[in-house]
Amino acid sequence: MSTSPSRFPGLAEDWKKIFVEEWSPFFGAVLLVLIVLALMTTGLFWGVFGGVKYWGDRLNAAIGLAPLLGIGEAKEGFLGHRMSLMNIMLVLGSATAALLSGQFQPNRAPKLEYVWGALGGSLMGVGASLAGGCTTGGFFNPVVHSSPAGWAMWAGLLFGAWVGLKVLLWTLDTIEWGTAAPSPIRVPEGVKRLYPILGLAILVGIVAWSAAWWASPEKQVASRAIVVAAGFAIGFVMHRSRLCFARSIREPFMTGEGTMTKAVILAMAIGMPLAALLFRAKVIDPYVAIPATFWIGSLTGGAIFGFGMVFAGGCASGALWRMGEGHAKLWVAMLFFAWVGSIASAIFKKIGLTAIDETNIETWEVTAVGRQAFLPDMFGGWGVALAIGFGLLALWYAVVRWNETTEKLTVL
Amino acid sequence: MKKALVFSAIAIAAVTAFATAASAYDAEWKRGRIYYRSVCTSCHVAEPIGSIAPSTRTKAEWAEYLKADAHAKGKDKVSRFLSKAYRAEIKATNKAAEKFADVADEELTADVAAFLMRGAKDGDEPASCN
Numbered sequence: 001m002s003t004s005p006s007r008f009p010g011l012a013e014d015w016k017k018i019f020v021e022e023w024s025p026f027f028g029a030v031l032l033v034l035i036v037l038a039l040m041t042t043g044l045f046w047g048v049f050g051g052v053k054y055w056g057d058r059l060n061a062a063i064g065l066a067p068l069l070g071i072g073e074a075k076e077g078f079l080g081h082r083m084s085l086m087n088i089m090l091v092l093g094s095a096t097a098a099l100l101s102g103q104f105q106p107n108r109a110p111k112l113e114y115v116w117g118a119l120g121g122s123l124m125g126v127g128a129s130l131a132g133g134c135t136t137g138g139f140f141n142p143v144v145h146s147s148p149a150g151w152a153m154w155a156g157l158l159f160g161a162w163v164g165l166k167v168l169l170w171t172l173d174t175i176e177w178g179t180a181a182p183s184p185i186r187v188p189e190g191v192k193r194l195y196p197i198l199g200l201a202i203l204v205g206i207v208a209w210s211a212a213w214w215a216s217p218e219k220q221v222a223s224r225a226i227v228v229a230a231g232f233a234i235g236f237v238m239h240r241s242r243l244c245f246a247r248s249i250r251e252p253f254m255t256g257e258g259t260m261t262k263a264v265i266l267a268m269a270i271g272m273p274l275a276a277l278l279f280r281a282k283v284i285d286p287y288v289a290i291p292a293t294f295w296i297g298s299l300t301g302g303a304i305f306g307f308g309m310v311f312a313g314g315c316a317s318g319a320l321w322r323m324g325e326g327h328a329k330l331w332v333a334m335l336f337f338a339w340v341g342s343i344a345s346a347i348f349k350k351i352g353l354t355a356i357d358e359t360n361i362e363t364w365e366v367t368a369v370g371r372q373a374f375l376p377d378m379f380g381g382w383g384v385a386l387a388i389g390f391g392l393l394a395l396w397y398a399v400v401r402w403n404e405t406t407e408k409l410t411v412l
Numbered sequence: 413m414k415k416a417l418v419f420s421a422i423a424i425a426a427v428t429a430f431a432t433a434a435s436a437y438d439a440e441w442k443r444g445r446i447y448y449r450s451v452c453t454s455c456h457v458a459e460p461i462g463s464i465a466p467s468t469r470t471k472a473e474w475a476e477y478l479k480a481d482a483h484a485k486g487k488d489k490v491s492r493f494l495s496k497a498y499r500a501e502i503k504a505t506n507k508a509a510e511k512f513a514d515v516a517d518e519e520l521t522a523d524v525a526a527f528l529m530r531g532a533k534d535g536d537e538p539a540s541c542n
Contacts, residue, residue: 043536075467075538220534287442288537358449361508363442 019100019196019240025263028241032234033267033274036144039230040278042223044082045141045289046234048090048316049134049341051083052334056125056342069346085224086231087320092202093235094324099199101240102192106185109329111178113313116168120312121319121333124305125341129348130369131156131301132291134316135245138298138305140264141289144271145279146375146385149294151392154249156302161250163303164310165411206232238321246315249306256407258400265397272389276382287364290372292356297369312337439519443512444527445539447520450508451493466531467538474528478521494521 036046058074060066079085098104109117124134131138131153139157142150206228213225237243241263248264251257279286293301309315312333314322319337322330348354357366364372375385403409453463469477483490492498495517503510512520531539 075533285442358453359507361446361450361511363440363446 019097019199020102023237023241025241025243025260026266028237028243029263029267030270031237031241032243033144033271035230035233035237036271037274037278039226040275040284042226043284044223044226044230045284046086046136046230047083047133047141047289048087048136048320049083049128050137051081051085051087052125052128052134052316052338053341053345054081054084055087056338056340056345059339060342060346065343069343070350071342071346080224082224082227086227086234089206089228089231090235090238090317090320091324092206093232093237094239094321095235095326096199096202096206096232096324097236097239098325099195099202102195104195104326106187106326107328108182108185109327110181112175113178113329114332115178116311117313117329117333118336120308120310121336121338122340123308124312124316124333124337125308125339126344127156127160127301127303127305127308128316128337128341129301129344129354130293130297131305132293132297132354134305135249135309136315136317137289138291138293138301140245140268142291142298143268143389144275145286145289146272146276146382146389147286147290147294148373148375148378148388149291149298149370152293152295152298153302153305154392154396156299156304157249157306157309160303160306160308161246161310162253162306162411164307165250165253167307168310169411234317235321235324238317239325244314244318246309246313246318250310252400252403253409253411255412256403256410258404261400262397265393265400269390269393272393273386276376276386279376280382286374287372290374291370292365292367292372293354293370294373295370297354297367300369439522439526441523441526441530443515443520444523444525445531446508447494447512448524448527451502451506452524454506465539466528466535467533469528469532470534471529471532474525474532478525478528491517491521494524 039046054074055078057066057071058078060069060071061074065071074081076084078088095104128134128138132149133139133141133153135153135157138153139150142148143154144150210225210228210232213221213228216222216225243263244260245264247260249261251260275286278284291298305315309318312319312330313327314330314333316337319330319334323334345354353368355367357368360366364374364377366372375388376382379385379388399409448466457463466474478490481490482488483493496513496515499509499513503513515523527539528535530536
């Protein structure tokens with residue numbers, strides 16, 4: 001920023017602290033869960049895969065595969081579809097944070113990394129289709145919503161990431177093709193100096209956009225204003241704190257380090273009881289964000305997704321914010337995540353695996369790979385439900401903390 | 413970490429206050445969904461007209477449809493198919509009608525309306541028929 005430190009030393013220091021220096025992942029986790037809860041107070045919830053699948057559906061429609069797969073015509077545009085809009089805003093939020101901090105950098109990867117991005121993204125698409133969501137919609141949301149589906153996916157993710165890391169290590173020893181790093185993309189210094197101004201311009205533009213939609217007499221457009229602001233804020237926070245669900249699952253197996261895991265645990269520990277208050281007050285129905293995949297779909301989908309995200313280099317939300325930072329590999333991973341996710345969802349639905357059982361007359365949805373499960377309904381109250389949730393979080397924390405000092409679970 | 417804890421305390425206080433102040437909604441859209449699927453859709457599928465997905469109409473159109481209370485172009489009333497009397501007629505062959513046999517007409521109508529609003533073209537979760 002061109003602000004002179006000698007004339008505005010305090011402002012320059014604040015600017016650096018907020019927009020340039022990395023935030024603590026714990027701070028980021030708390031901010032993230034606050035945004036998620038704020039969304040819930042308006043009857044909305046955070047989701048990623050729904051938007052990614054929508055992109056894949058549109059891609060399949062464009063290449064003529066939609067009729068074959070039974071994918072219907074889009075009822076909404078890219079900015080009208082709630083989750084698609086939220087994802088786009090997440091990328092923009094991250095790009096803005098990267099520009100403001102001067103850390104935006106178009107980044108090419110070695111050829112083999114693109115292959116891993118395509119493979120990992122494809123597996124993530126298959127896994128998310130089975131689990132009814134990615135690490136956000138299949139794991140984080142259900143855990144915060146007190147659904148055991150989130151914990152089943154968590155178990156699958158841990159297993160998949162562990163196997164994935166083992167295989168990735170094996171490839172490092174055996175595959176030499178495409179490992180040479182390409183020459184870096186050089187951005188002229190003059191352009192780099194414009195980054196903060198460009199970031200500020202996007203930020204102002206987003207605020208104006210959100211305000212304009214908020215003032216719309218159409219209720220749906222007004223509600224999309226919240227999505228614009230929330231998606232942007234999520235991207236911004238995730239970039240600044242480098243918050244990453246994939247890292248929270250993978251890192252203890254990789255280096256033993258558990259900071260990101262503990263940050264995610266903190267987010268869920270705050271989110272669960274607060275979400276419970278919202279559910280009890282009937283501000284939002286918990287079932288809206290619980291996939292009908294407990295437990296087979298969540299567990300197997302989690303394992304496939306966990307394996308894939310190790311190769312892709314990020315989960316869904318992590319891939320989105322890294323796309324905003326300029327990583328070409330994550331764009332490739334996202335393309336395949338969306339495309340294969342759409343194909344897999346259509347096929348699984350067609351063969352009856354994930355199709356909703358329309359003859360079921362219970363208030364929860366049922367599919368061939370599981371059901372919607374909400375712990376308070378299963379155990380007749382919040383006491384047991386919260387005890388299970390906090391018990392599992394405590395167990396996860398204890399194991400990660402133990403592994404930080406012993407490194408017994410690391411595969412490197 | 414300290415900052416995060418302070419923030420957490422503020423967050424807990426804010427959400428608690430919001431949750432306490434929030435008002436409850438009455439209609440159960442999930443019950444409406446079951447009835448719509450098991451009674452409305454299952455019958456429509458058997459008739460030449462076919463199933464009618466909630467997402468084929470906007471919220472305003474559904475509200476207008478329910479207000480007009482005209483089924484099959486006015487040959488019948490929509491409210492008849494939501495009534496206890498109708499549920500009693502079909503409960504021997506329809507599980508949902510049997511399950512909700514004793515639900516008050518106004519309640520079930522509100523439930524179905526809530527599902528239709530939610531699943532409408534411009535609703536929170538546009539719903540199609542599988």
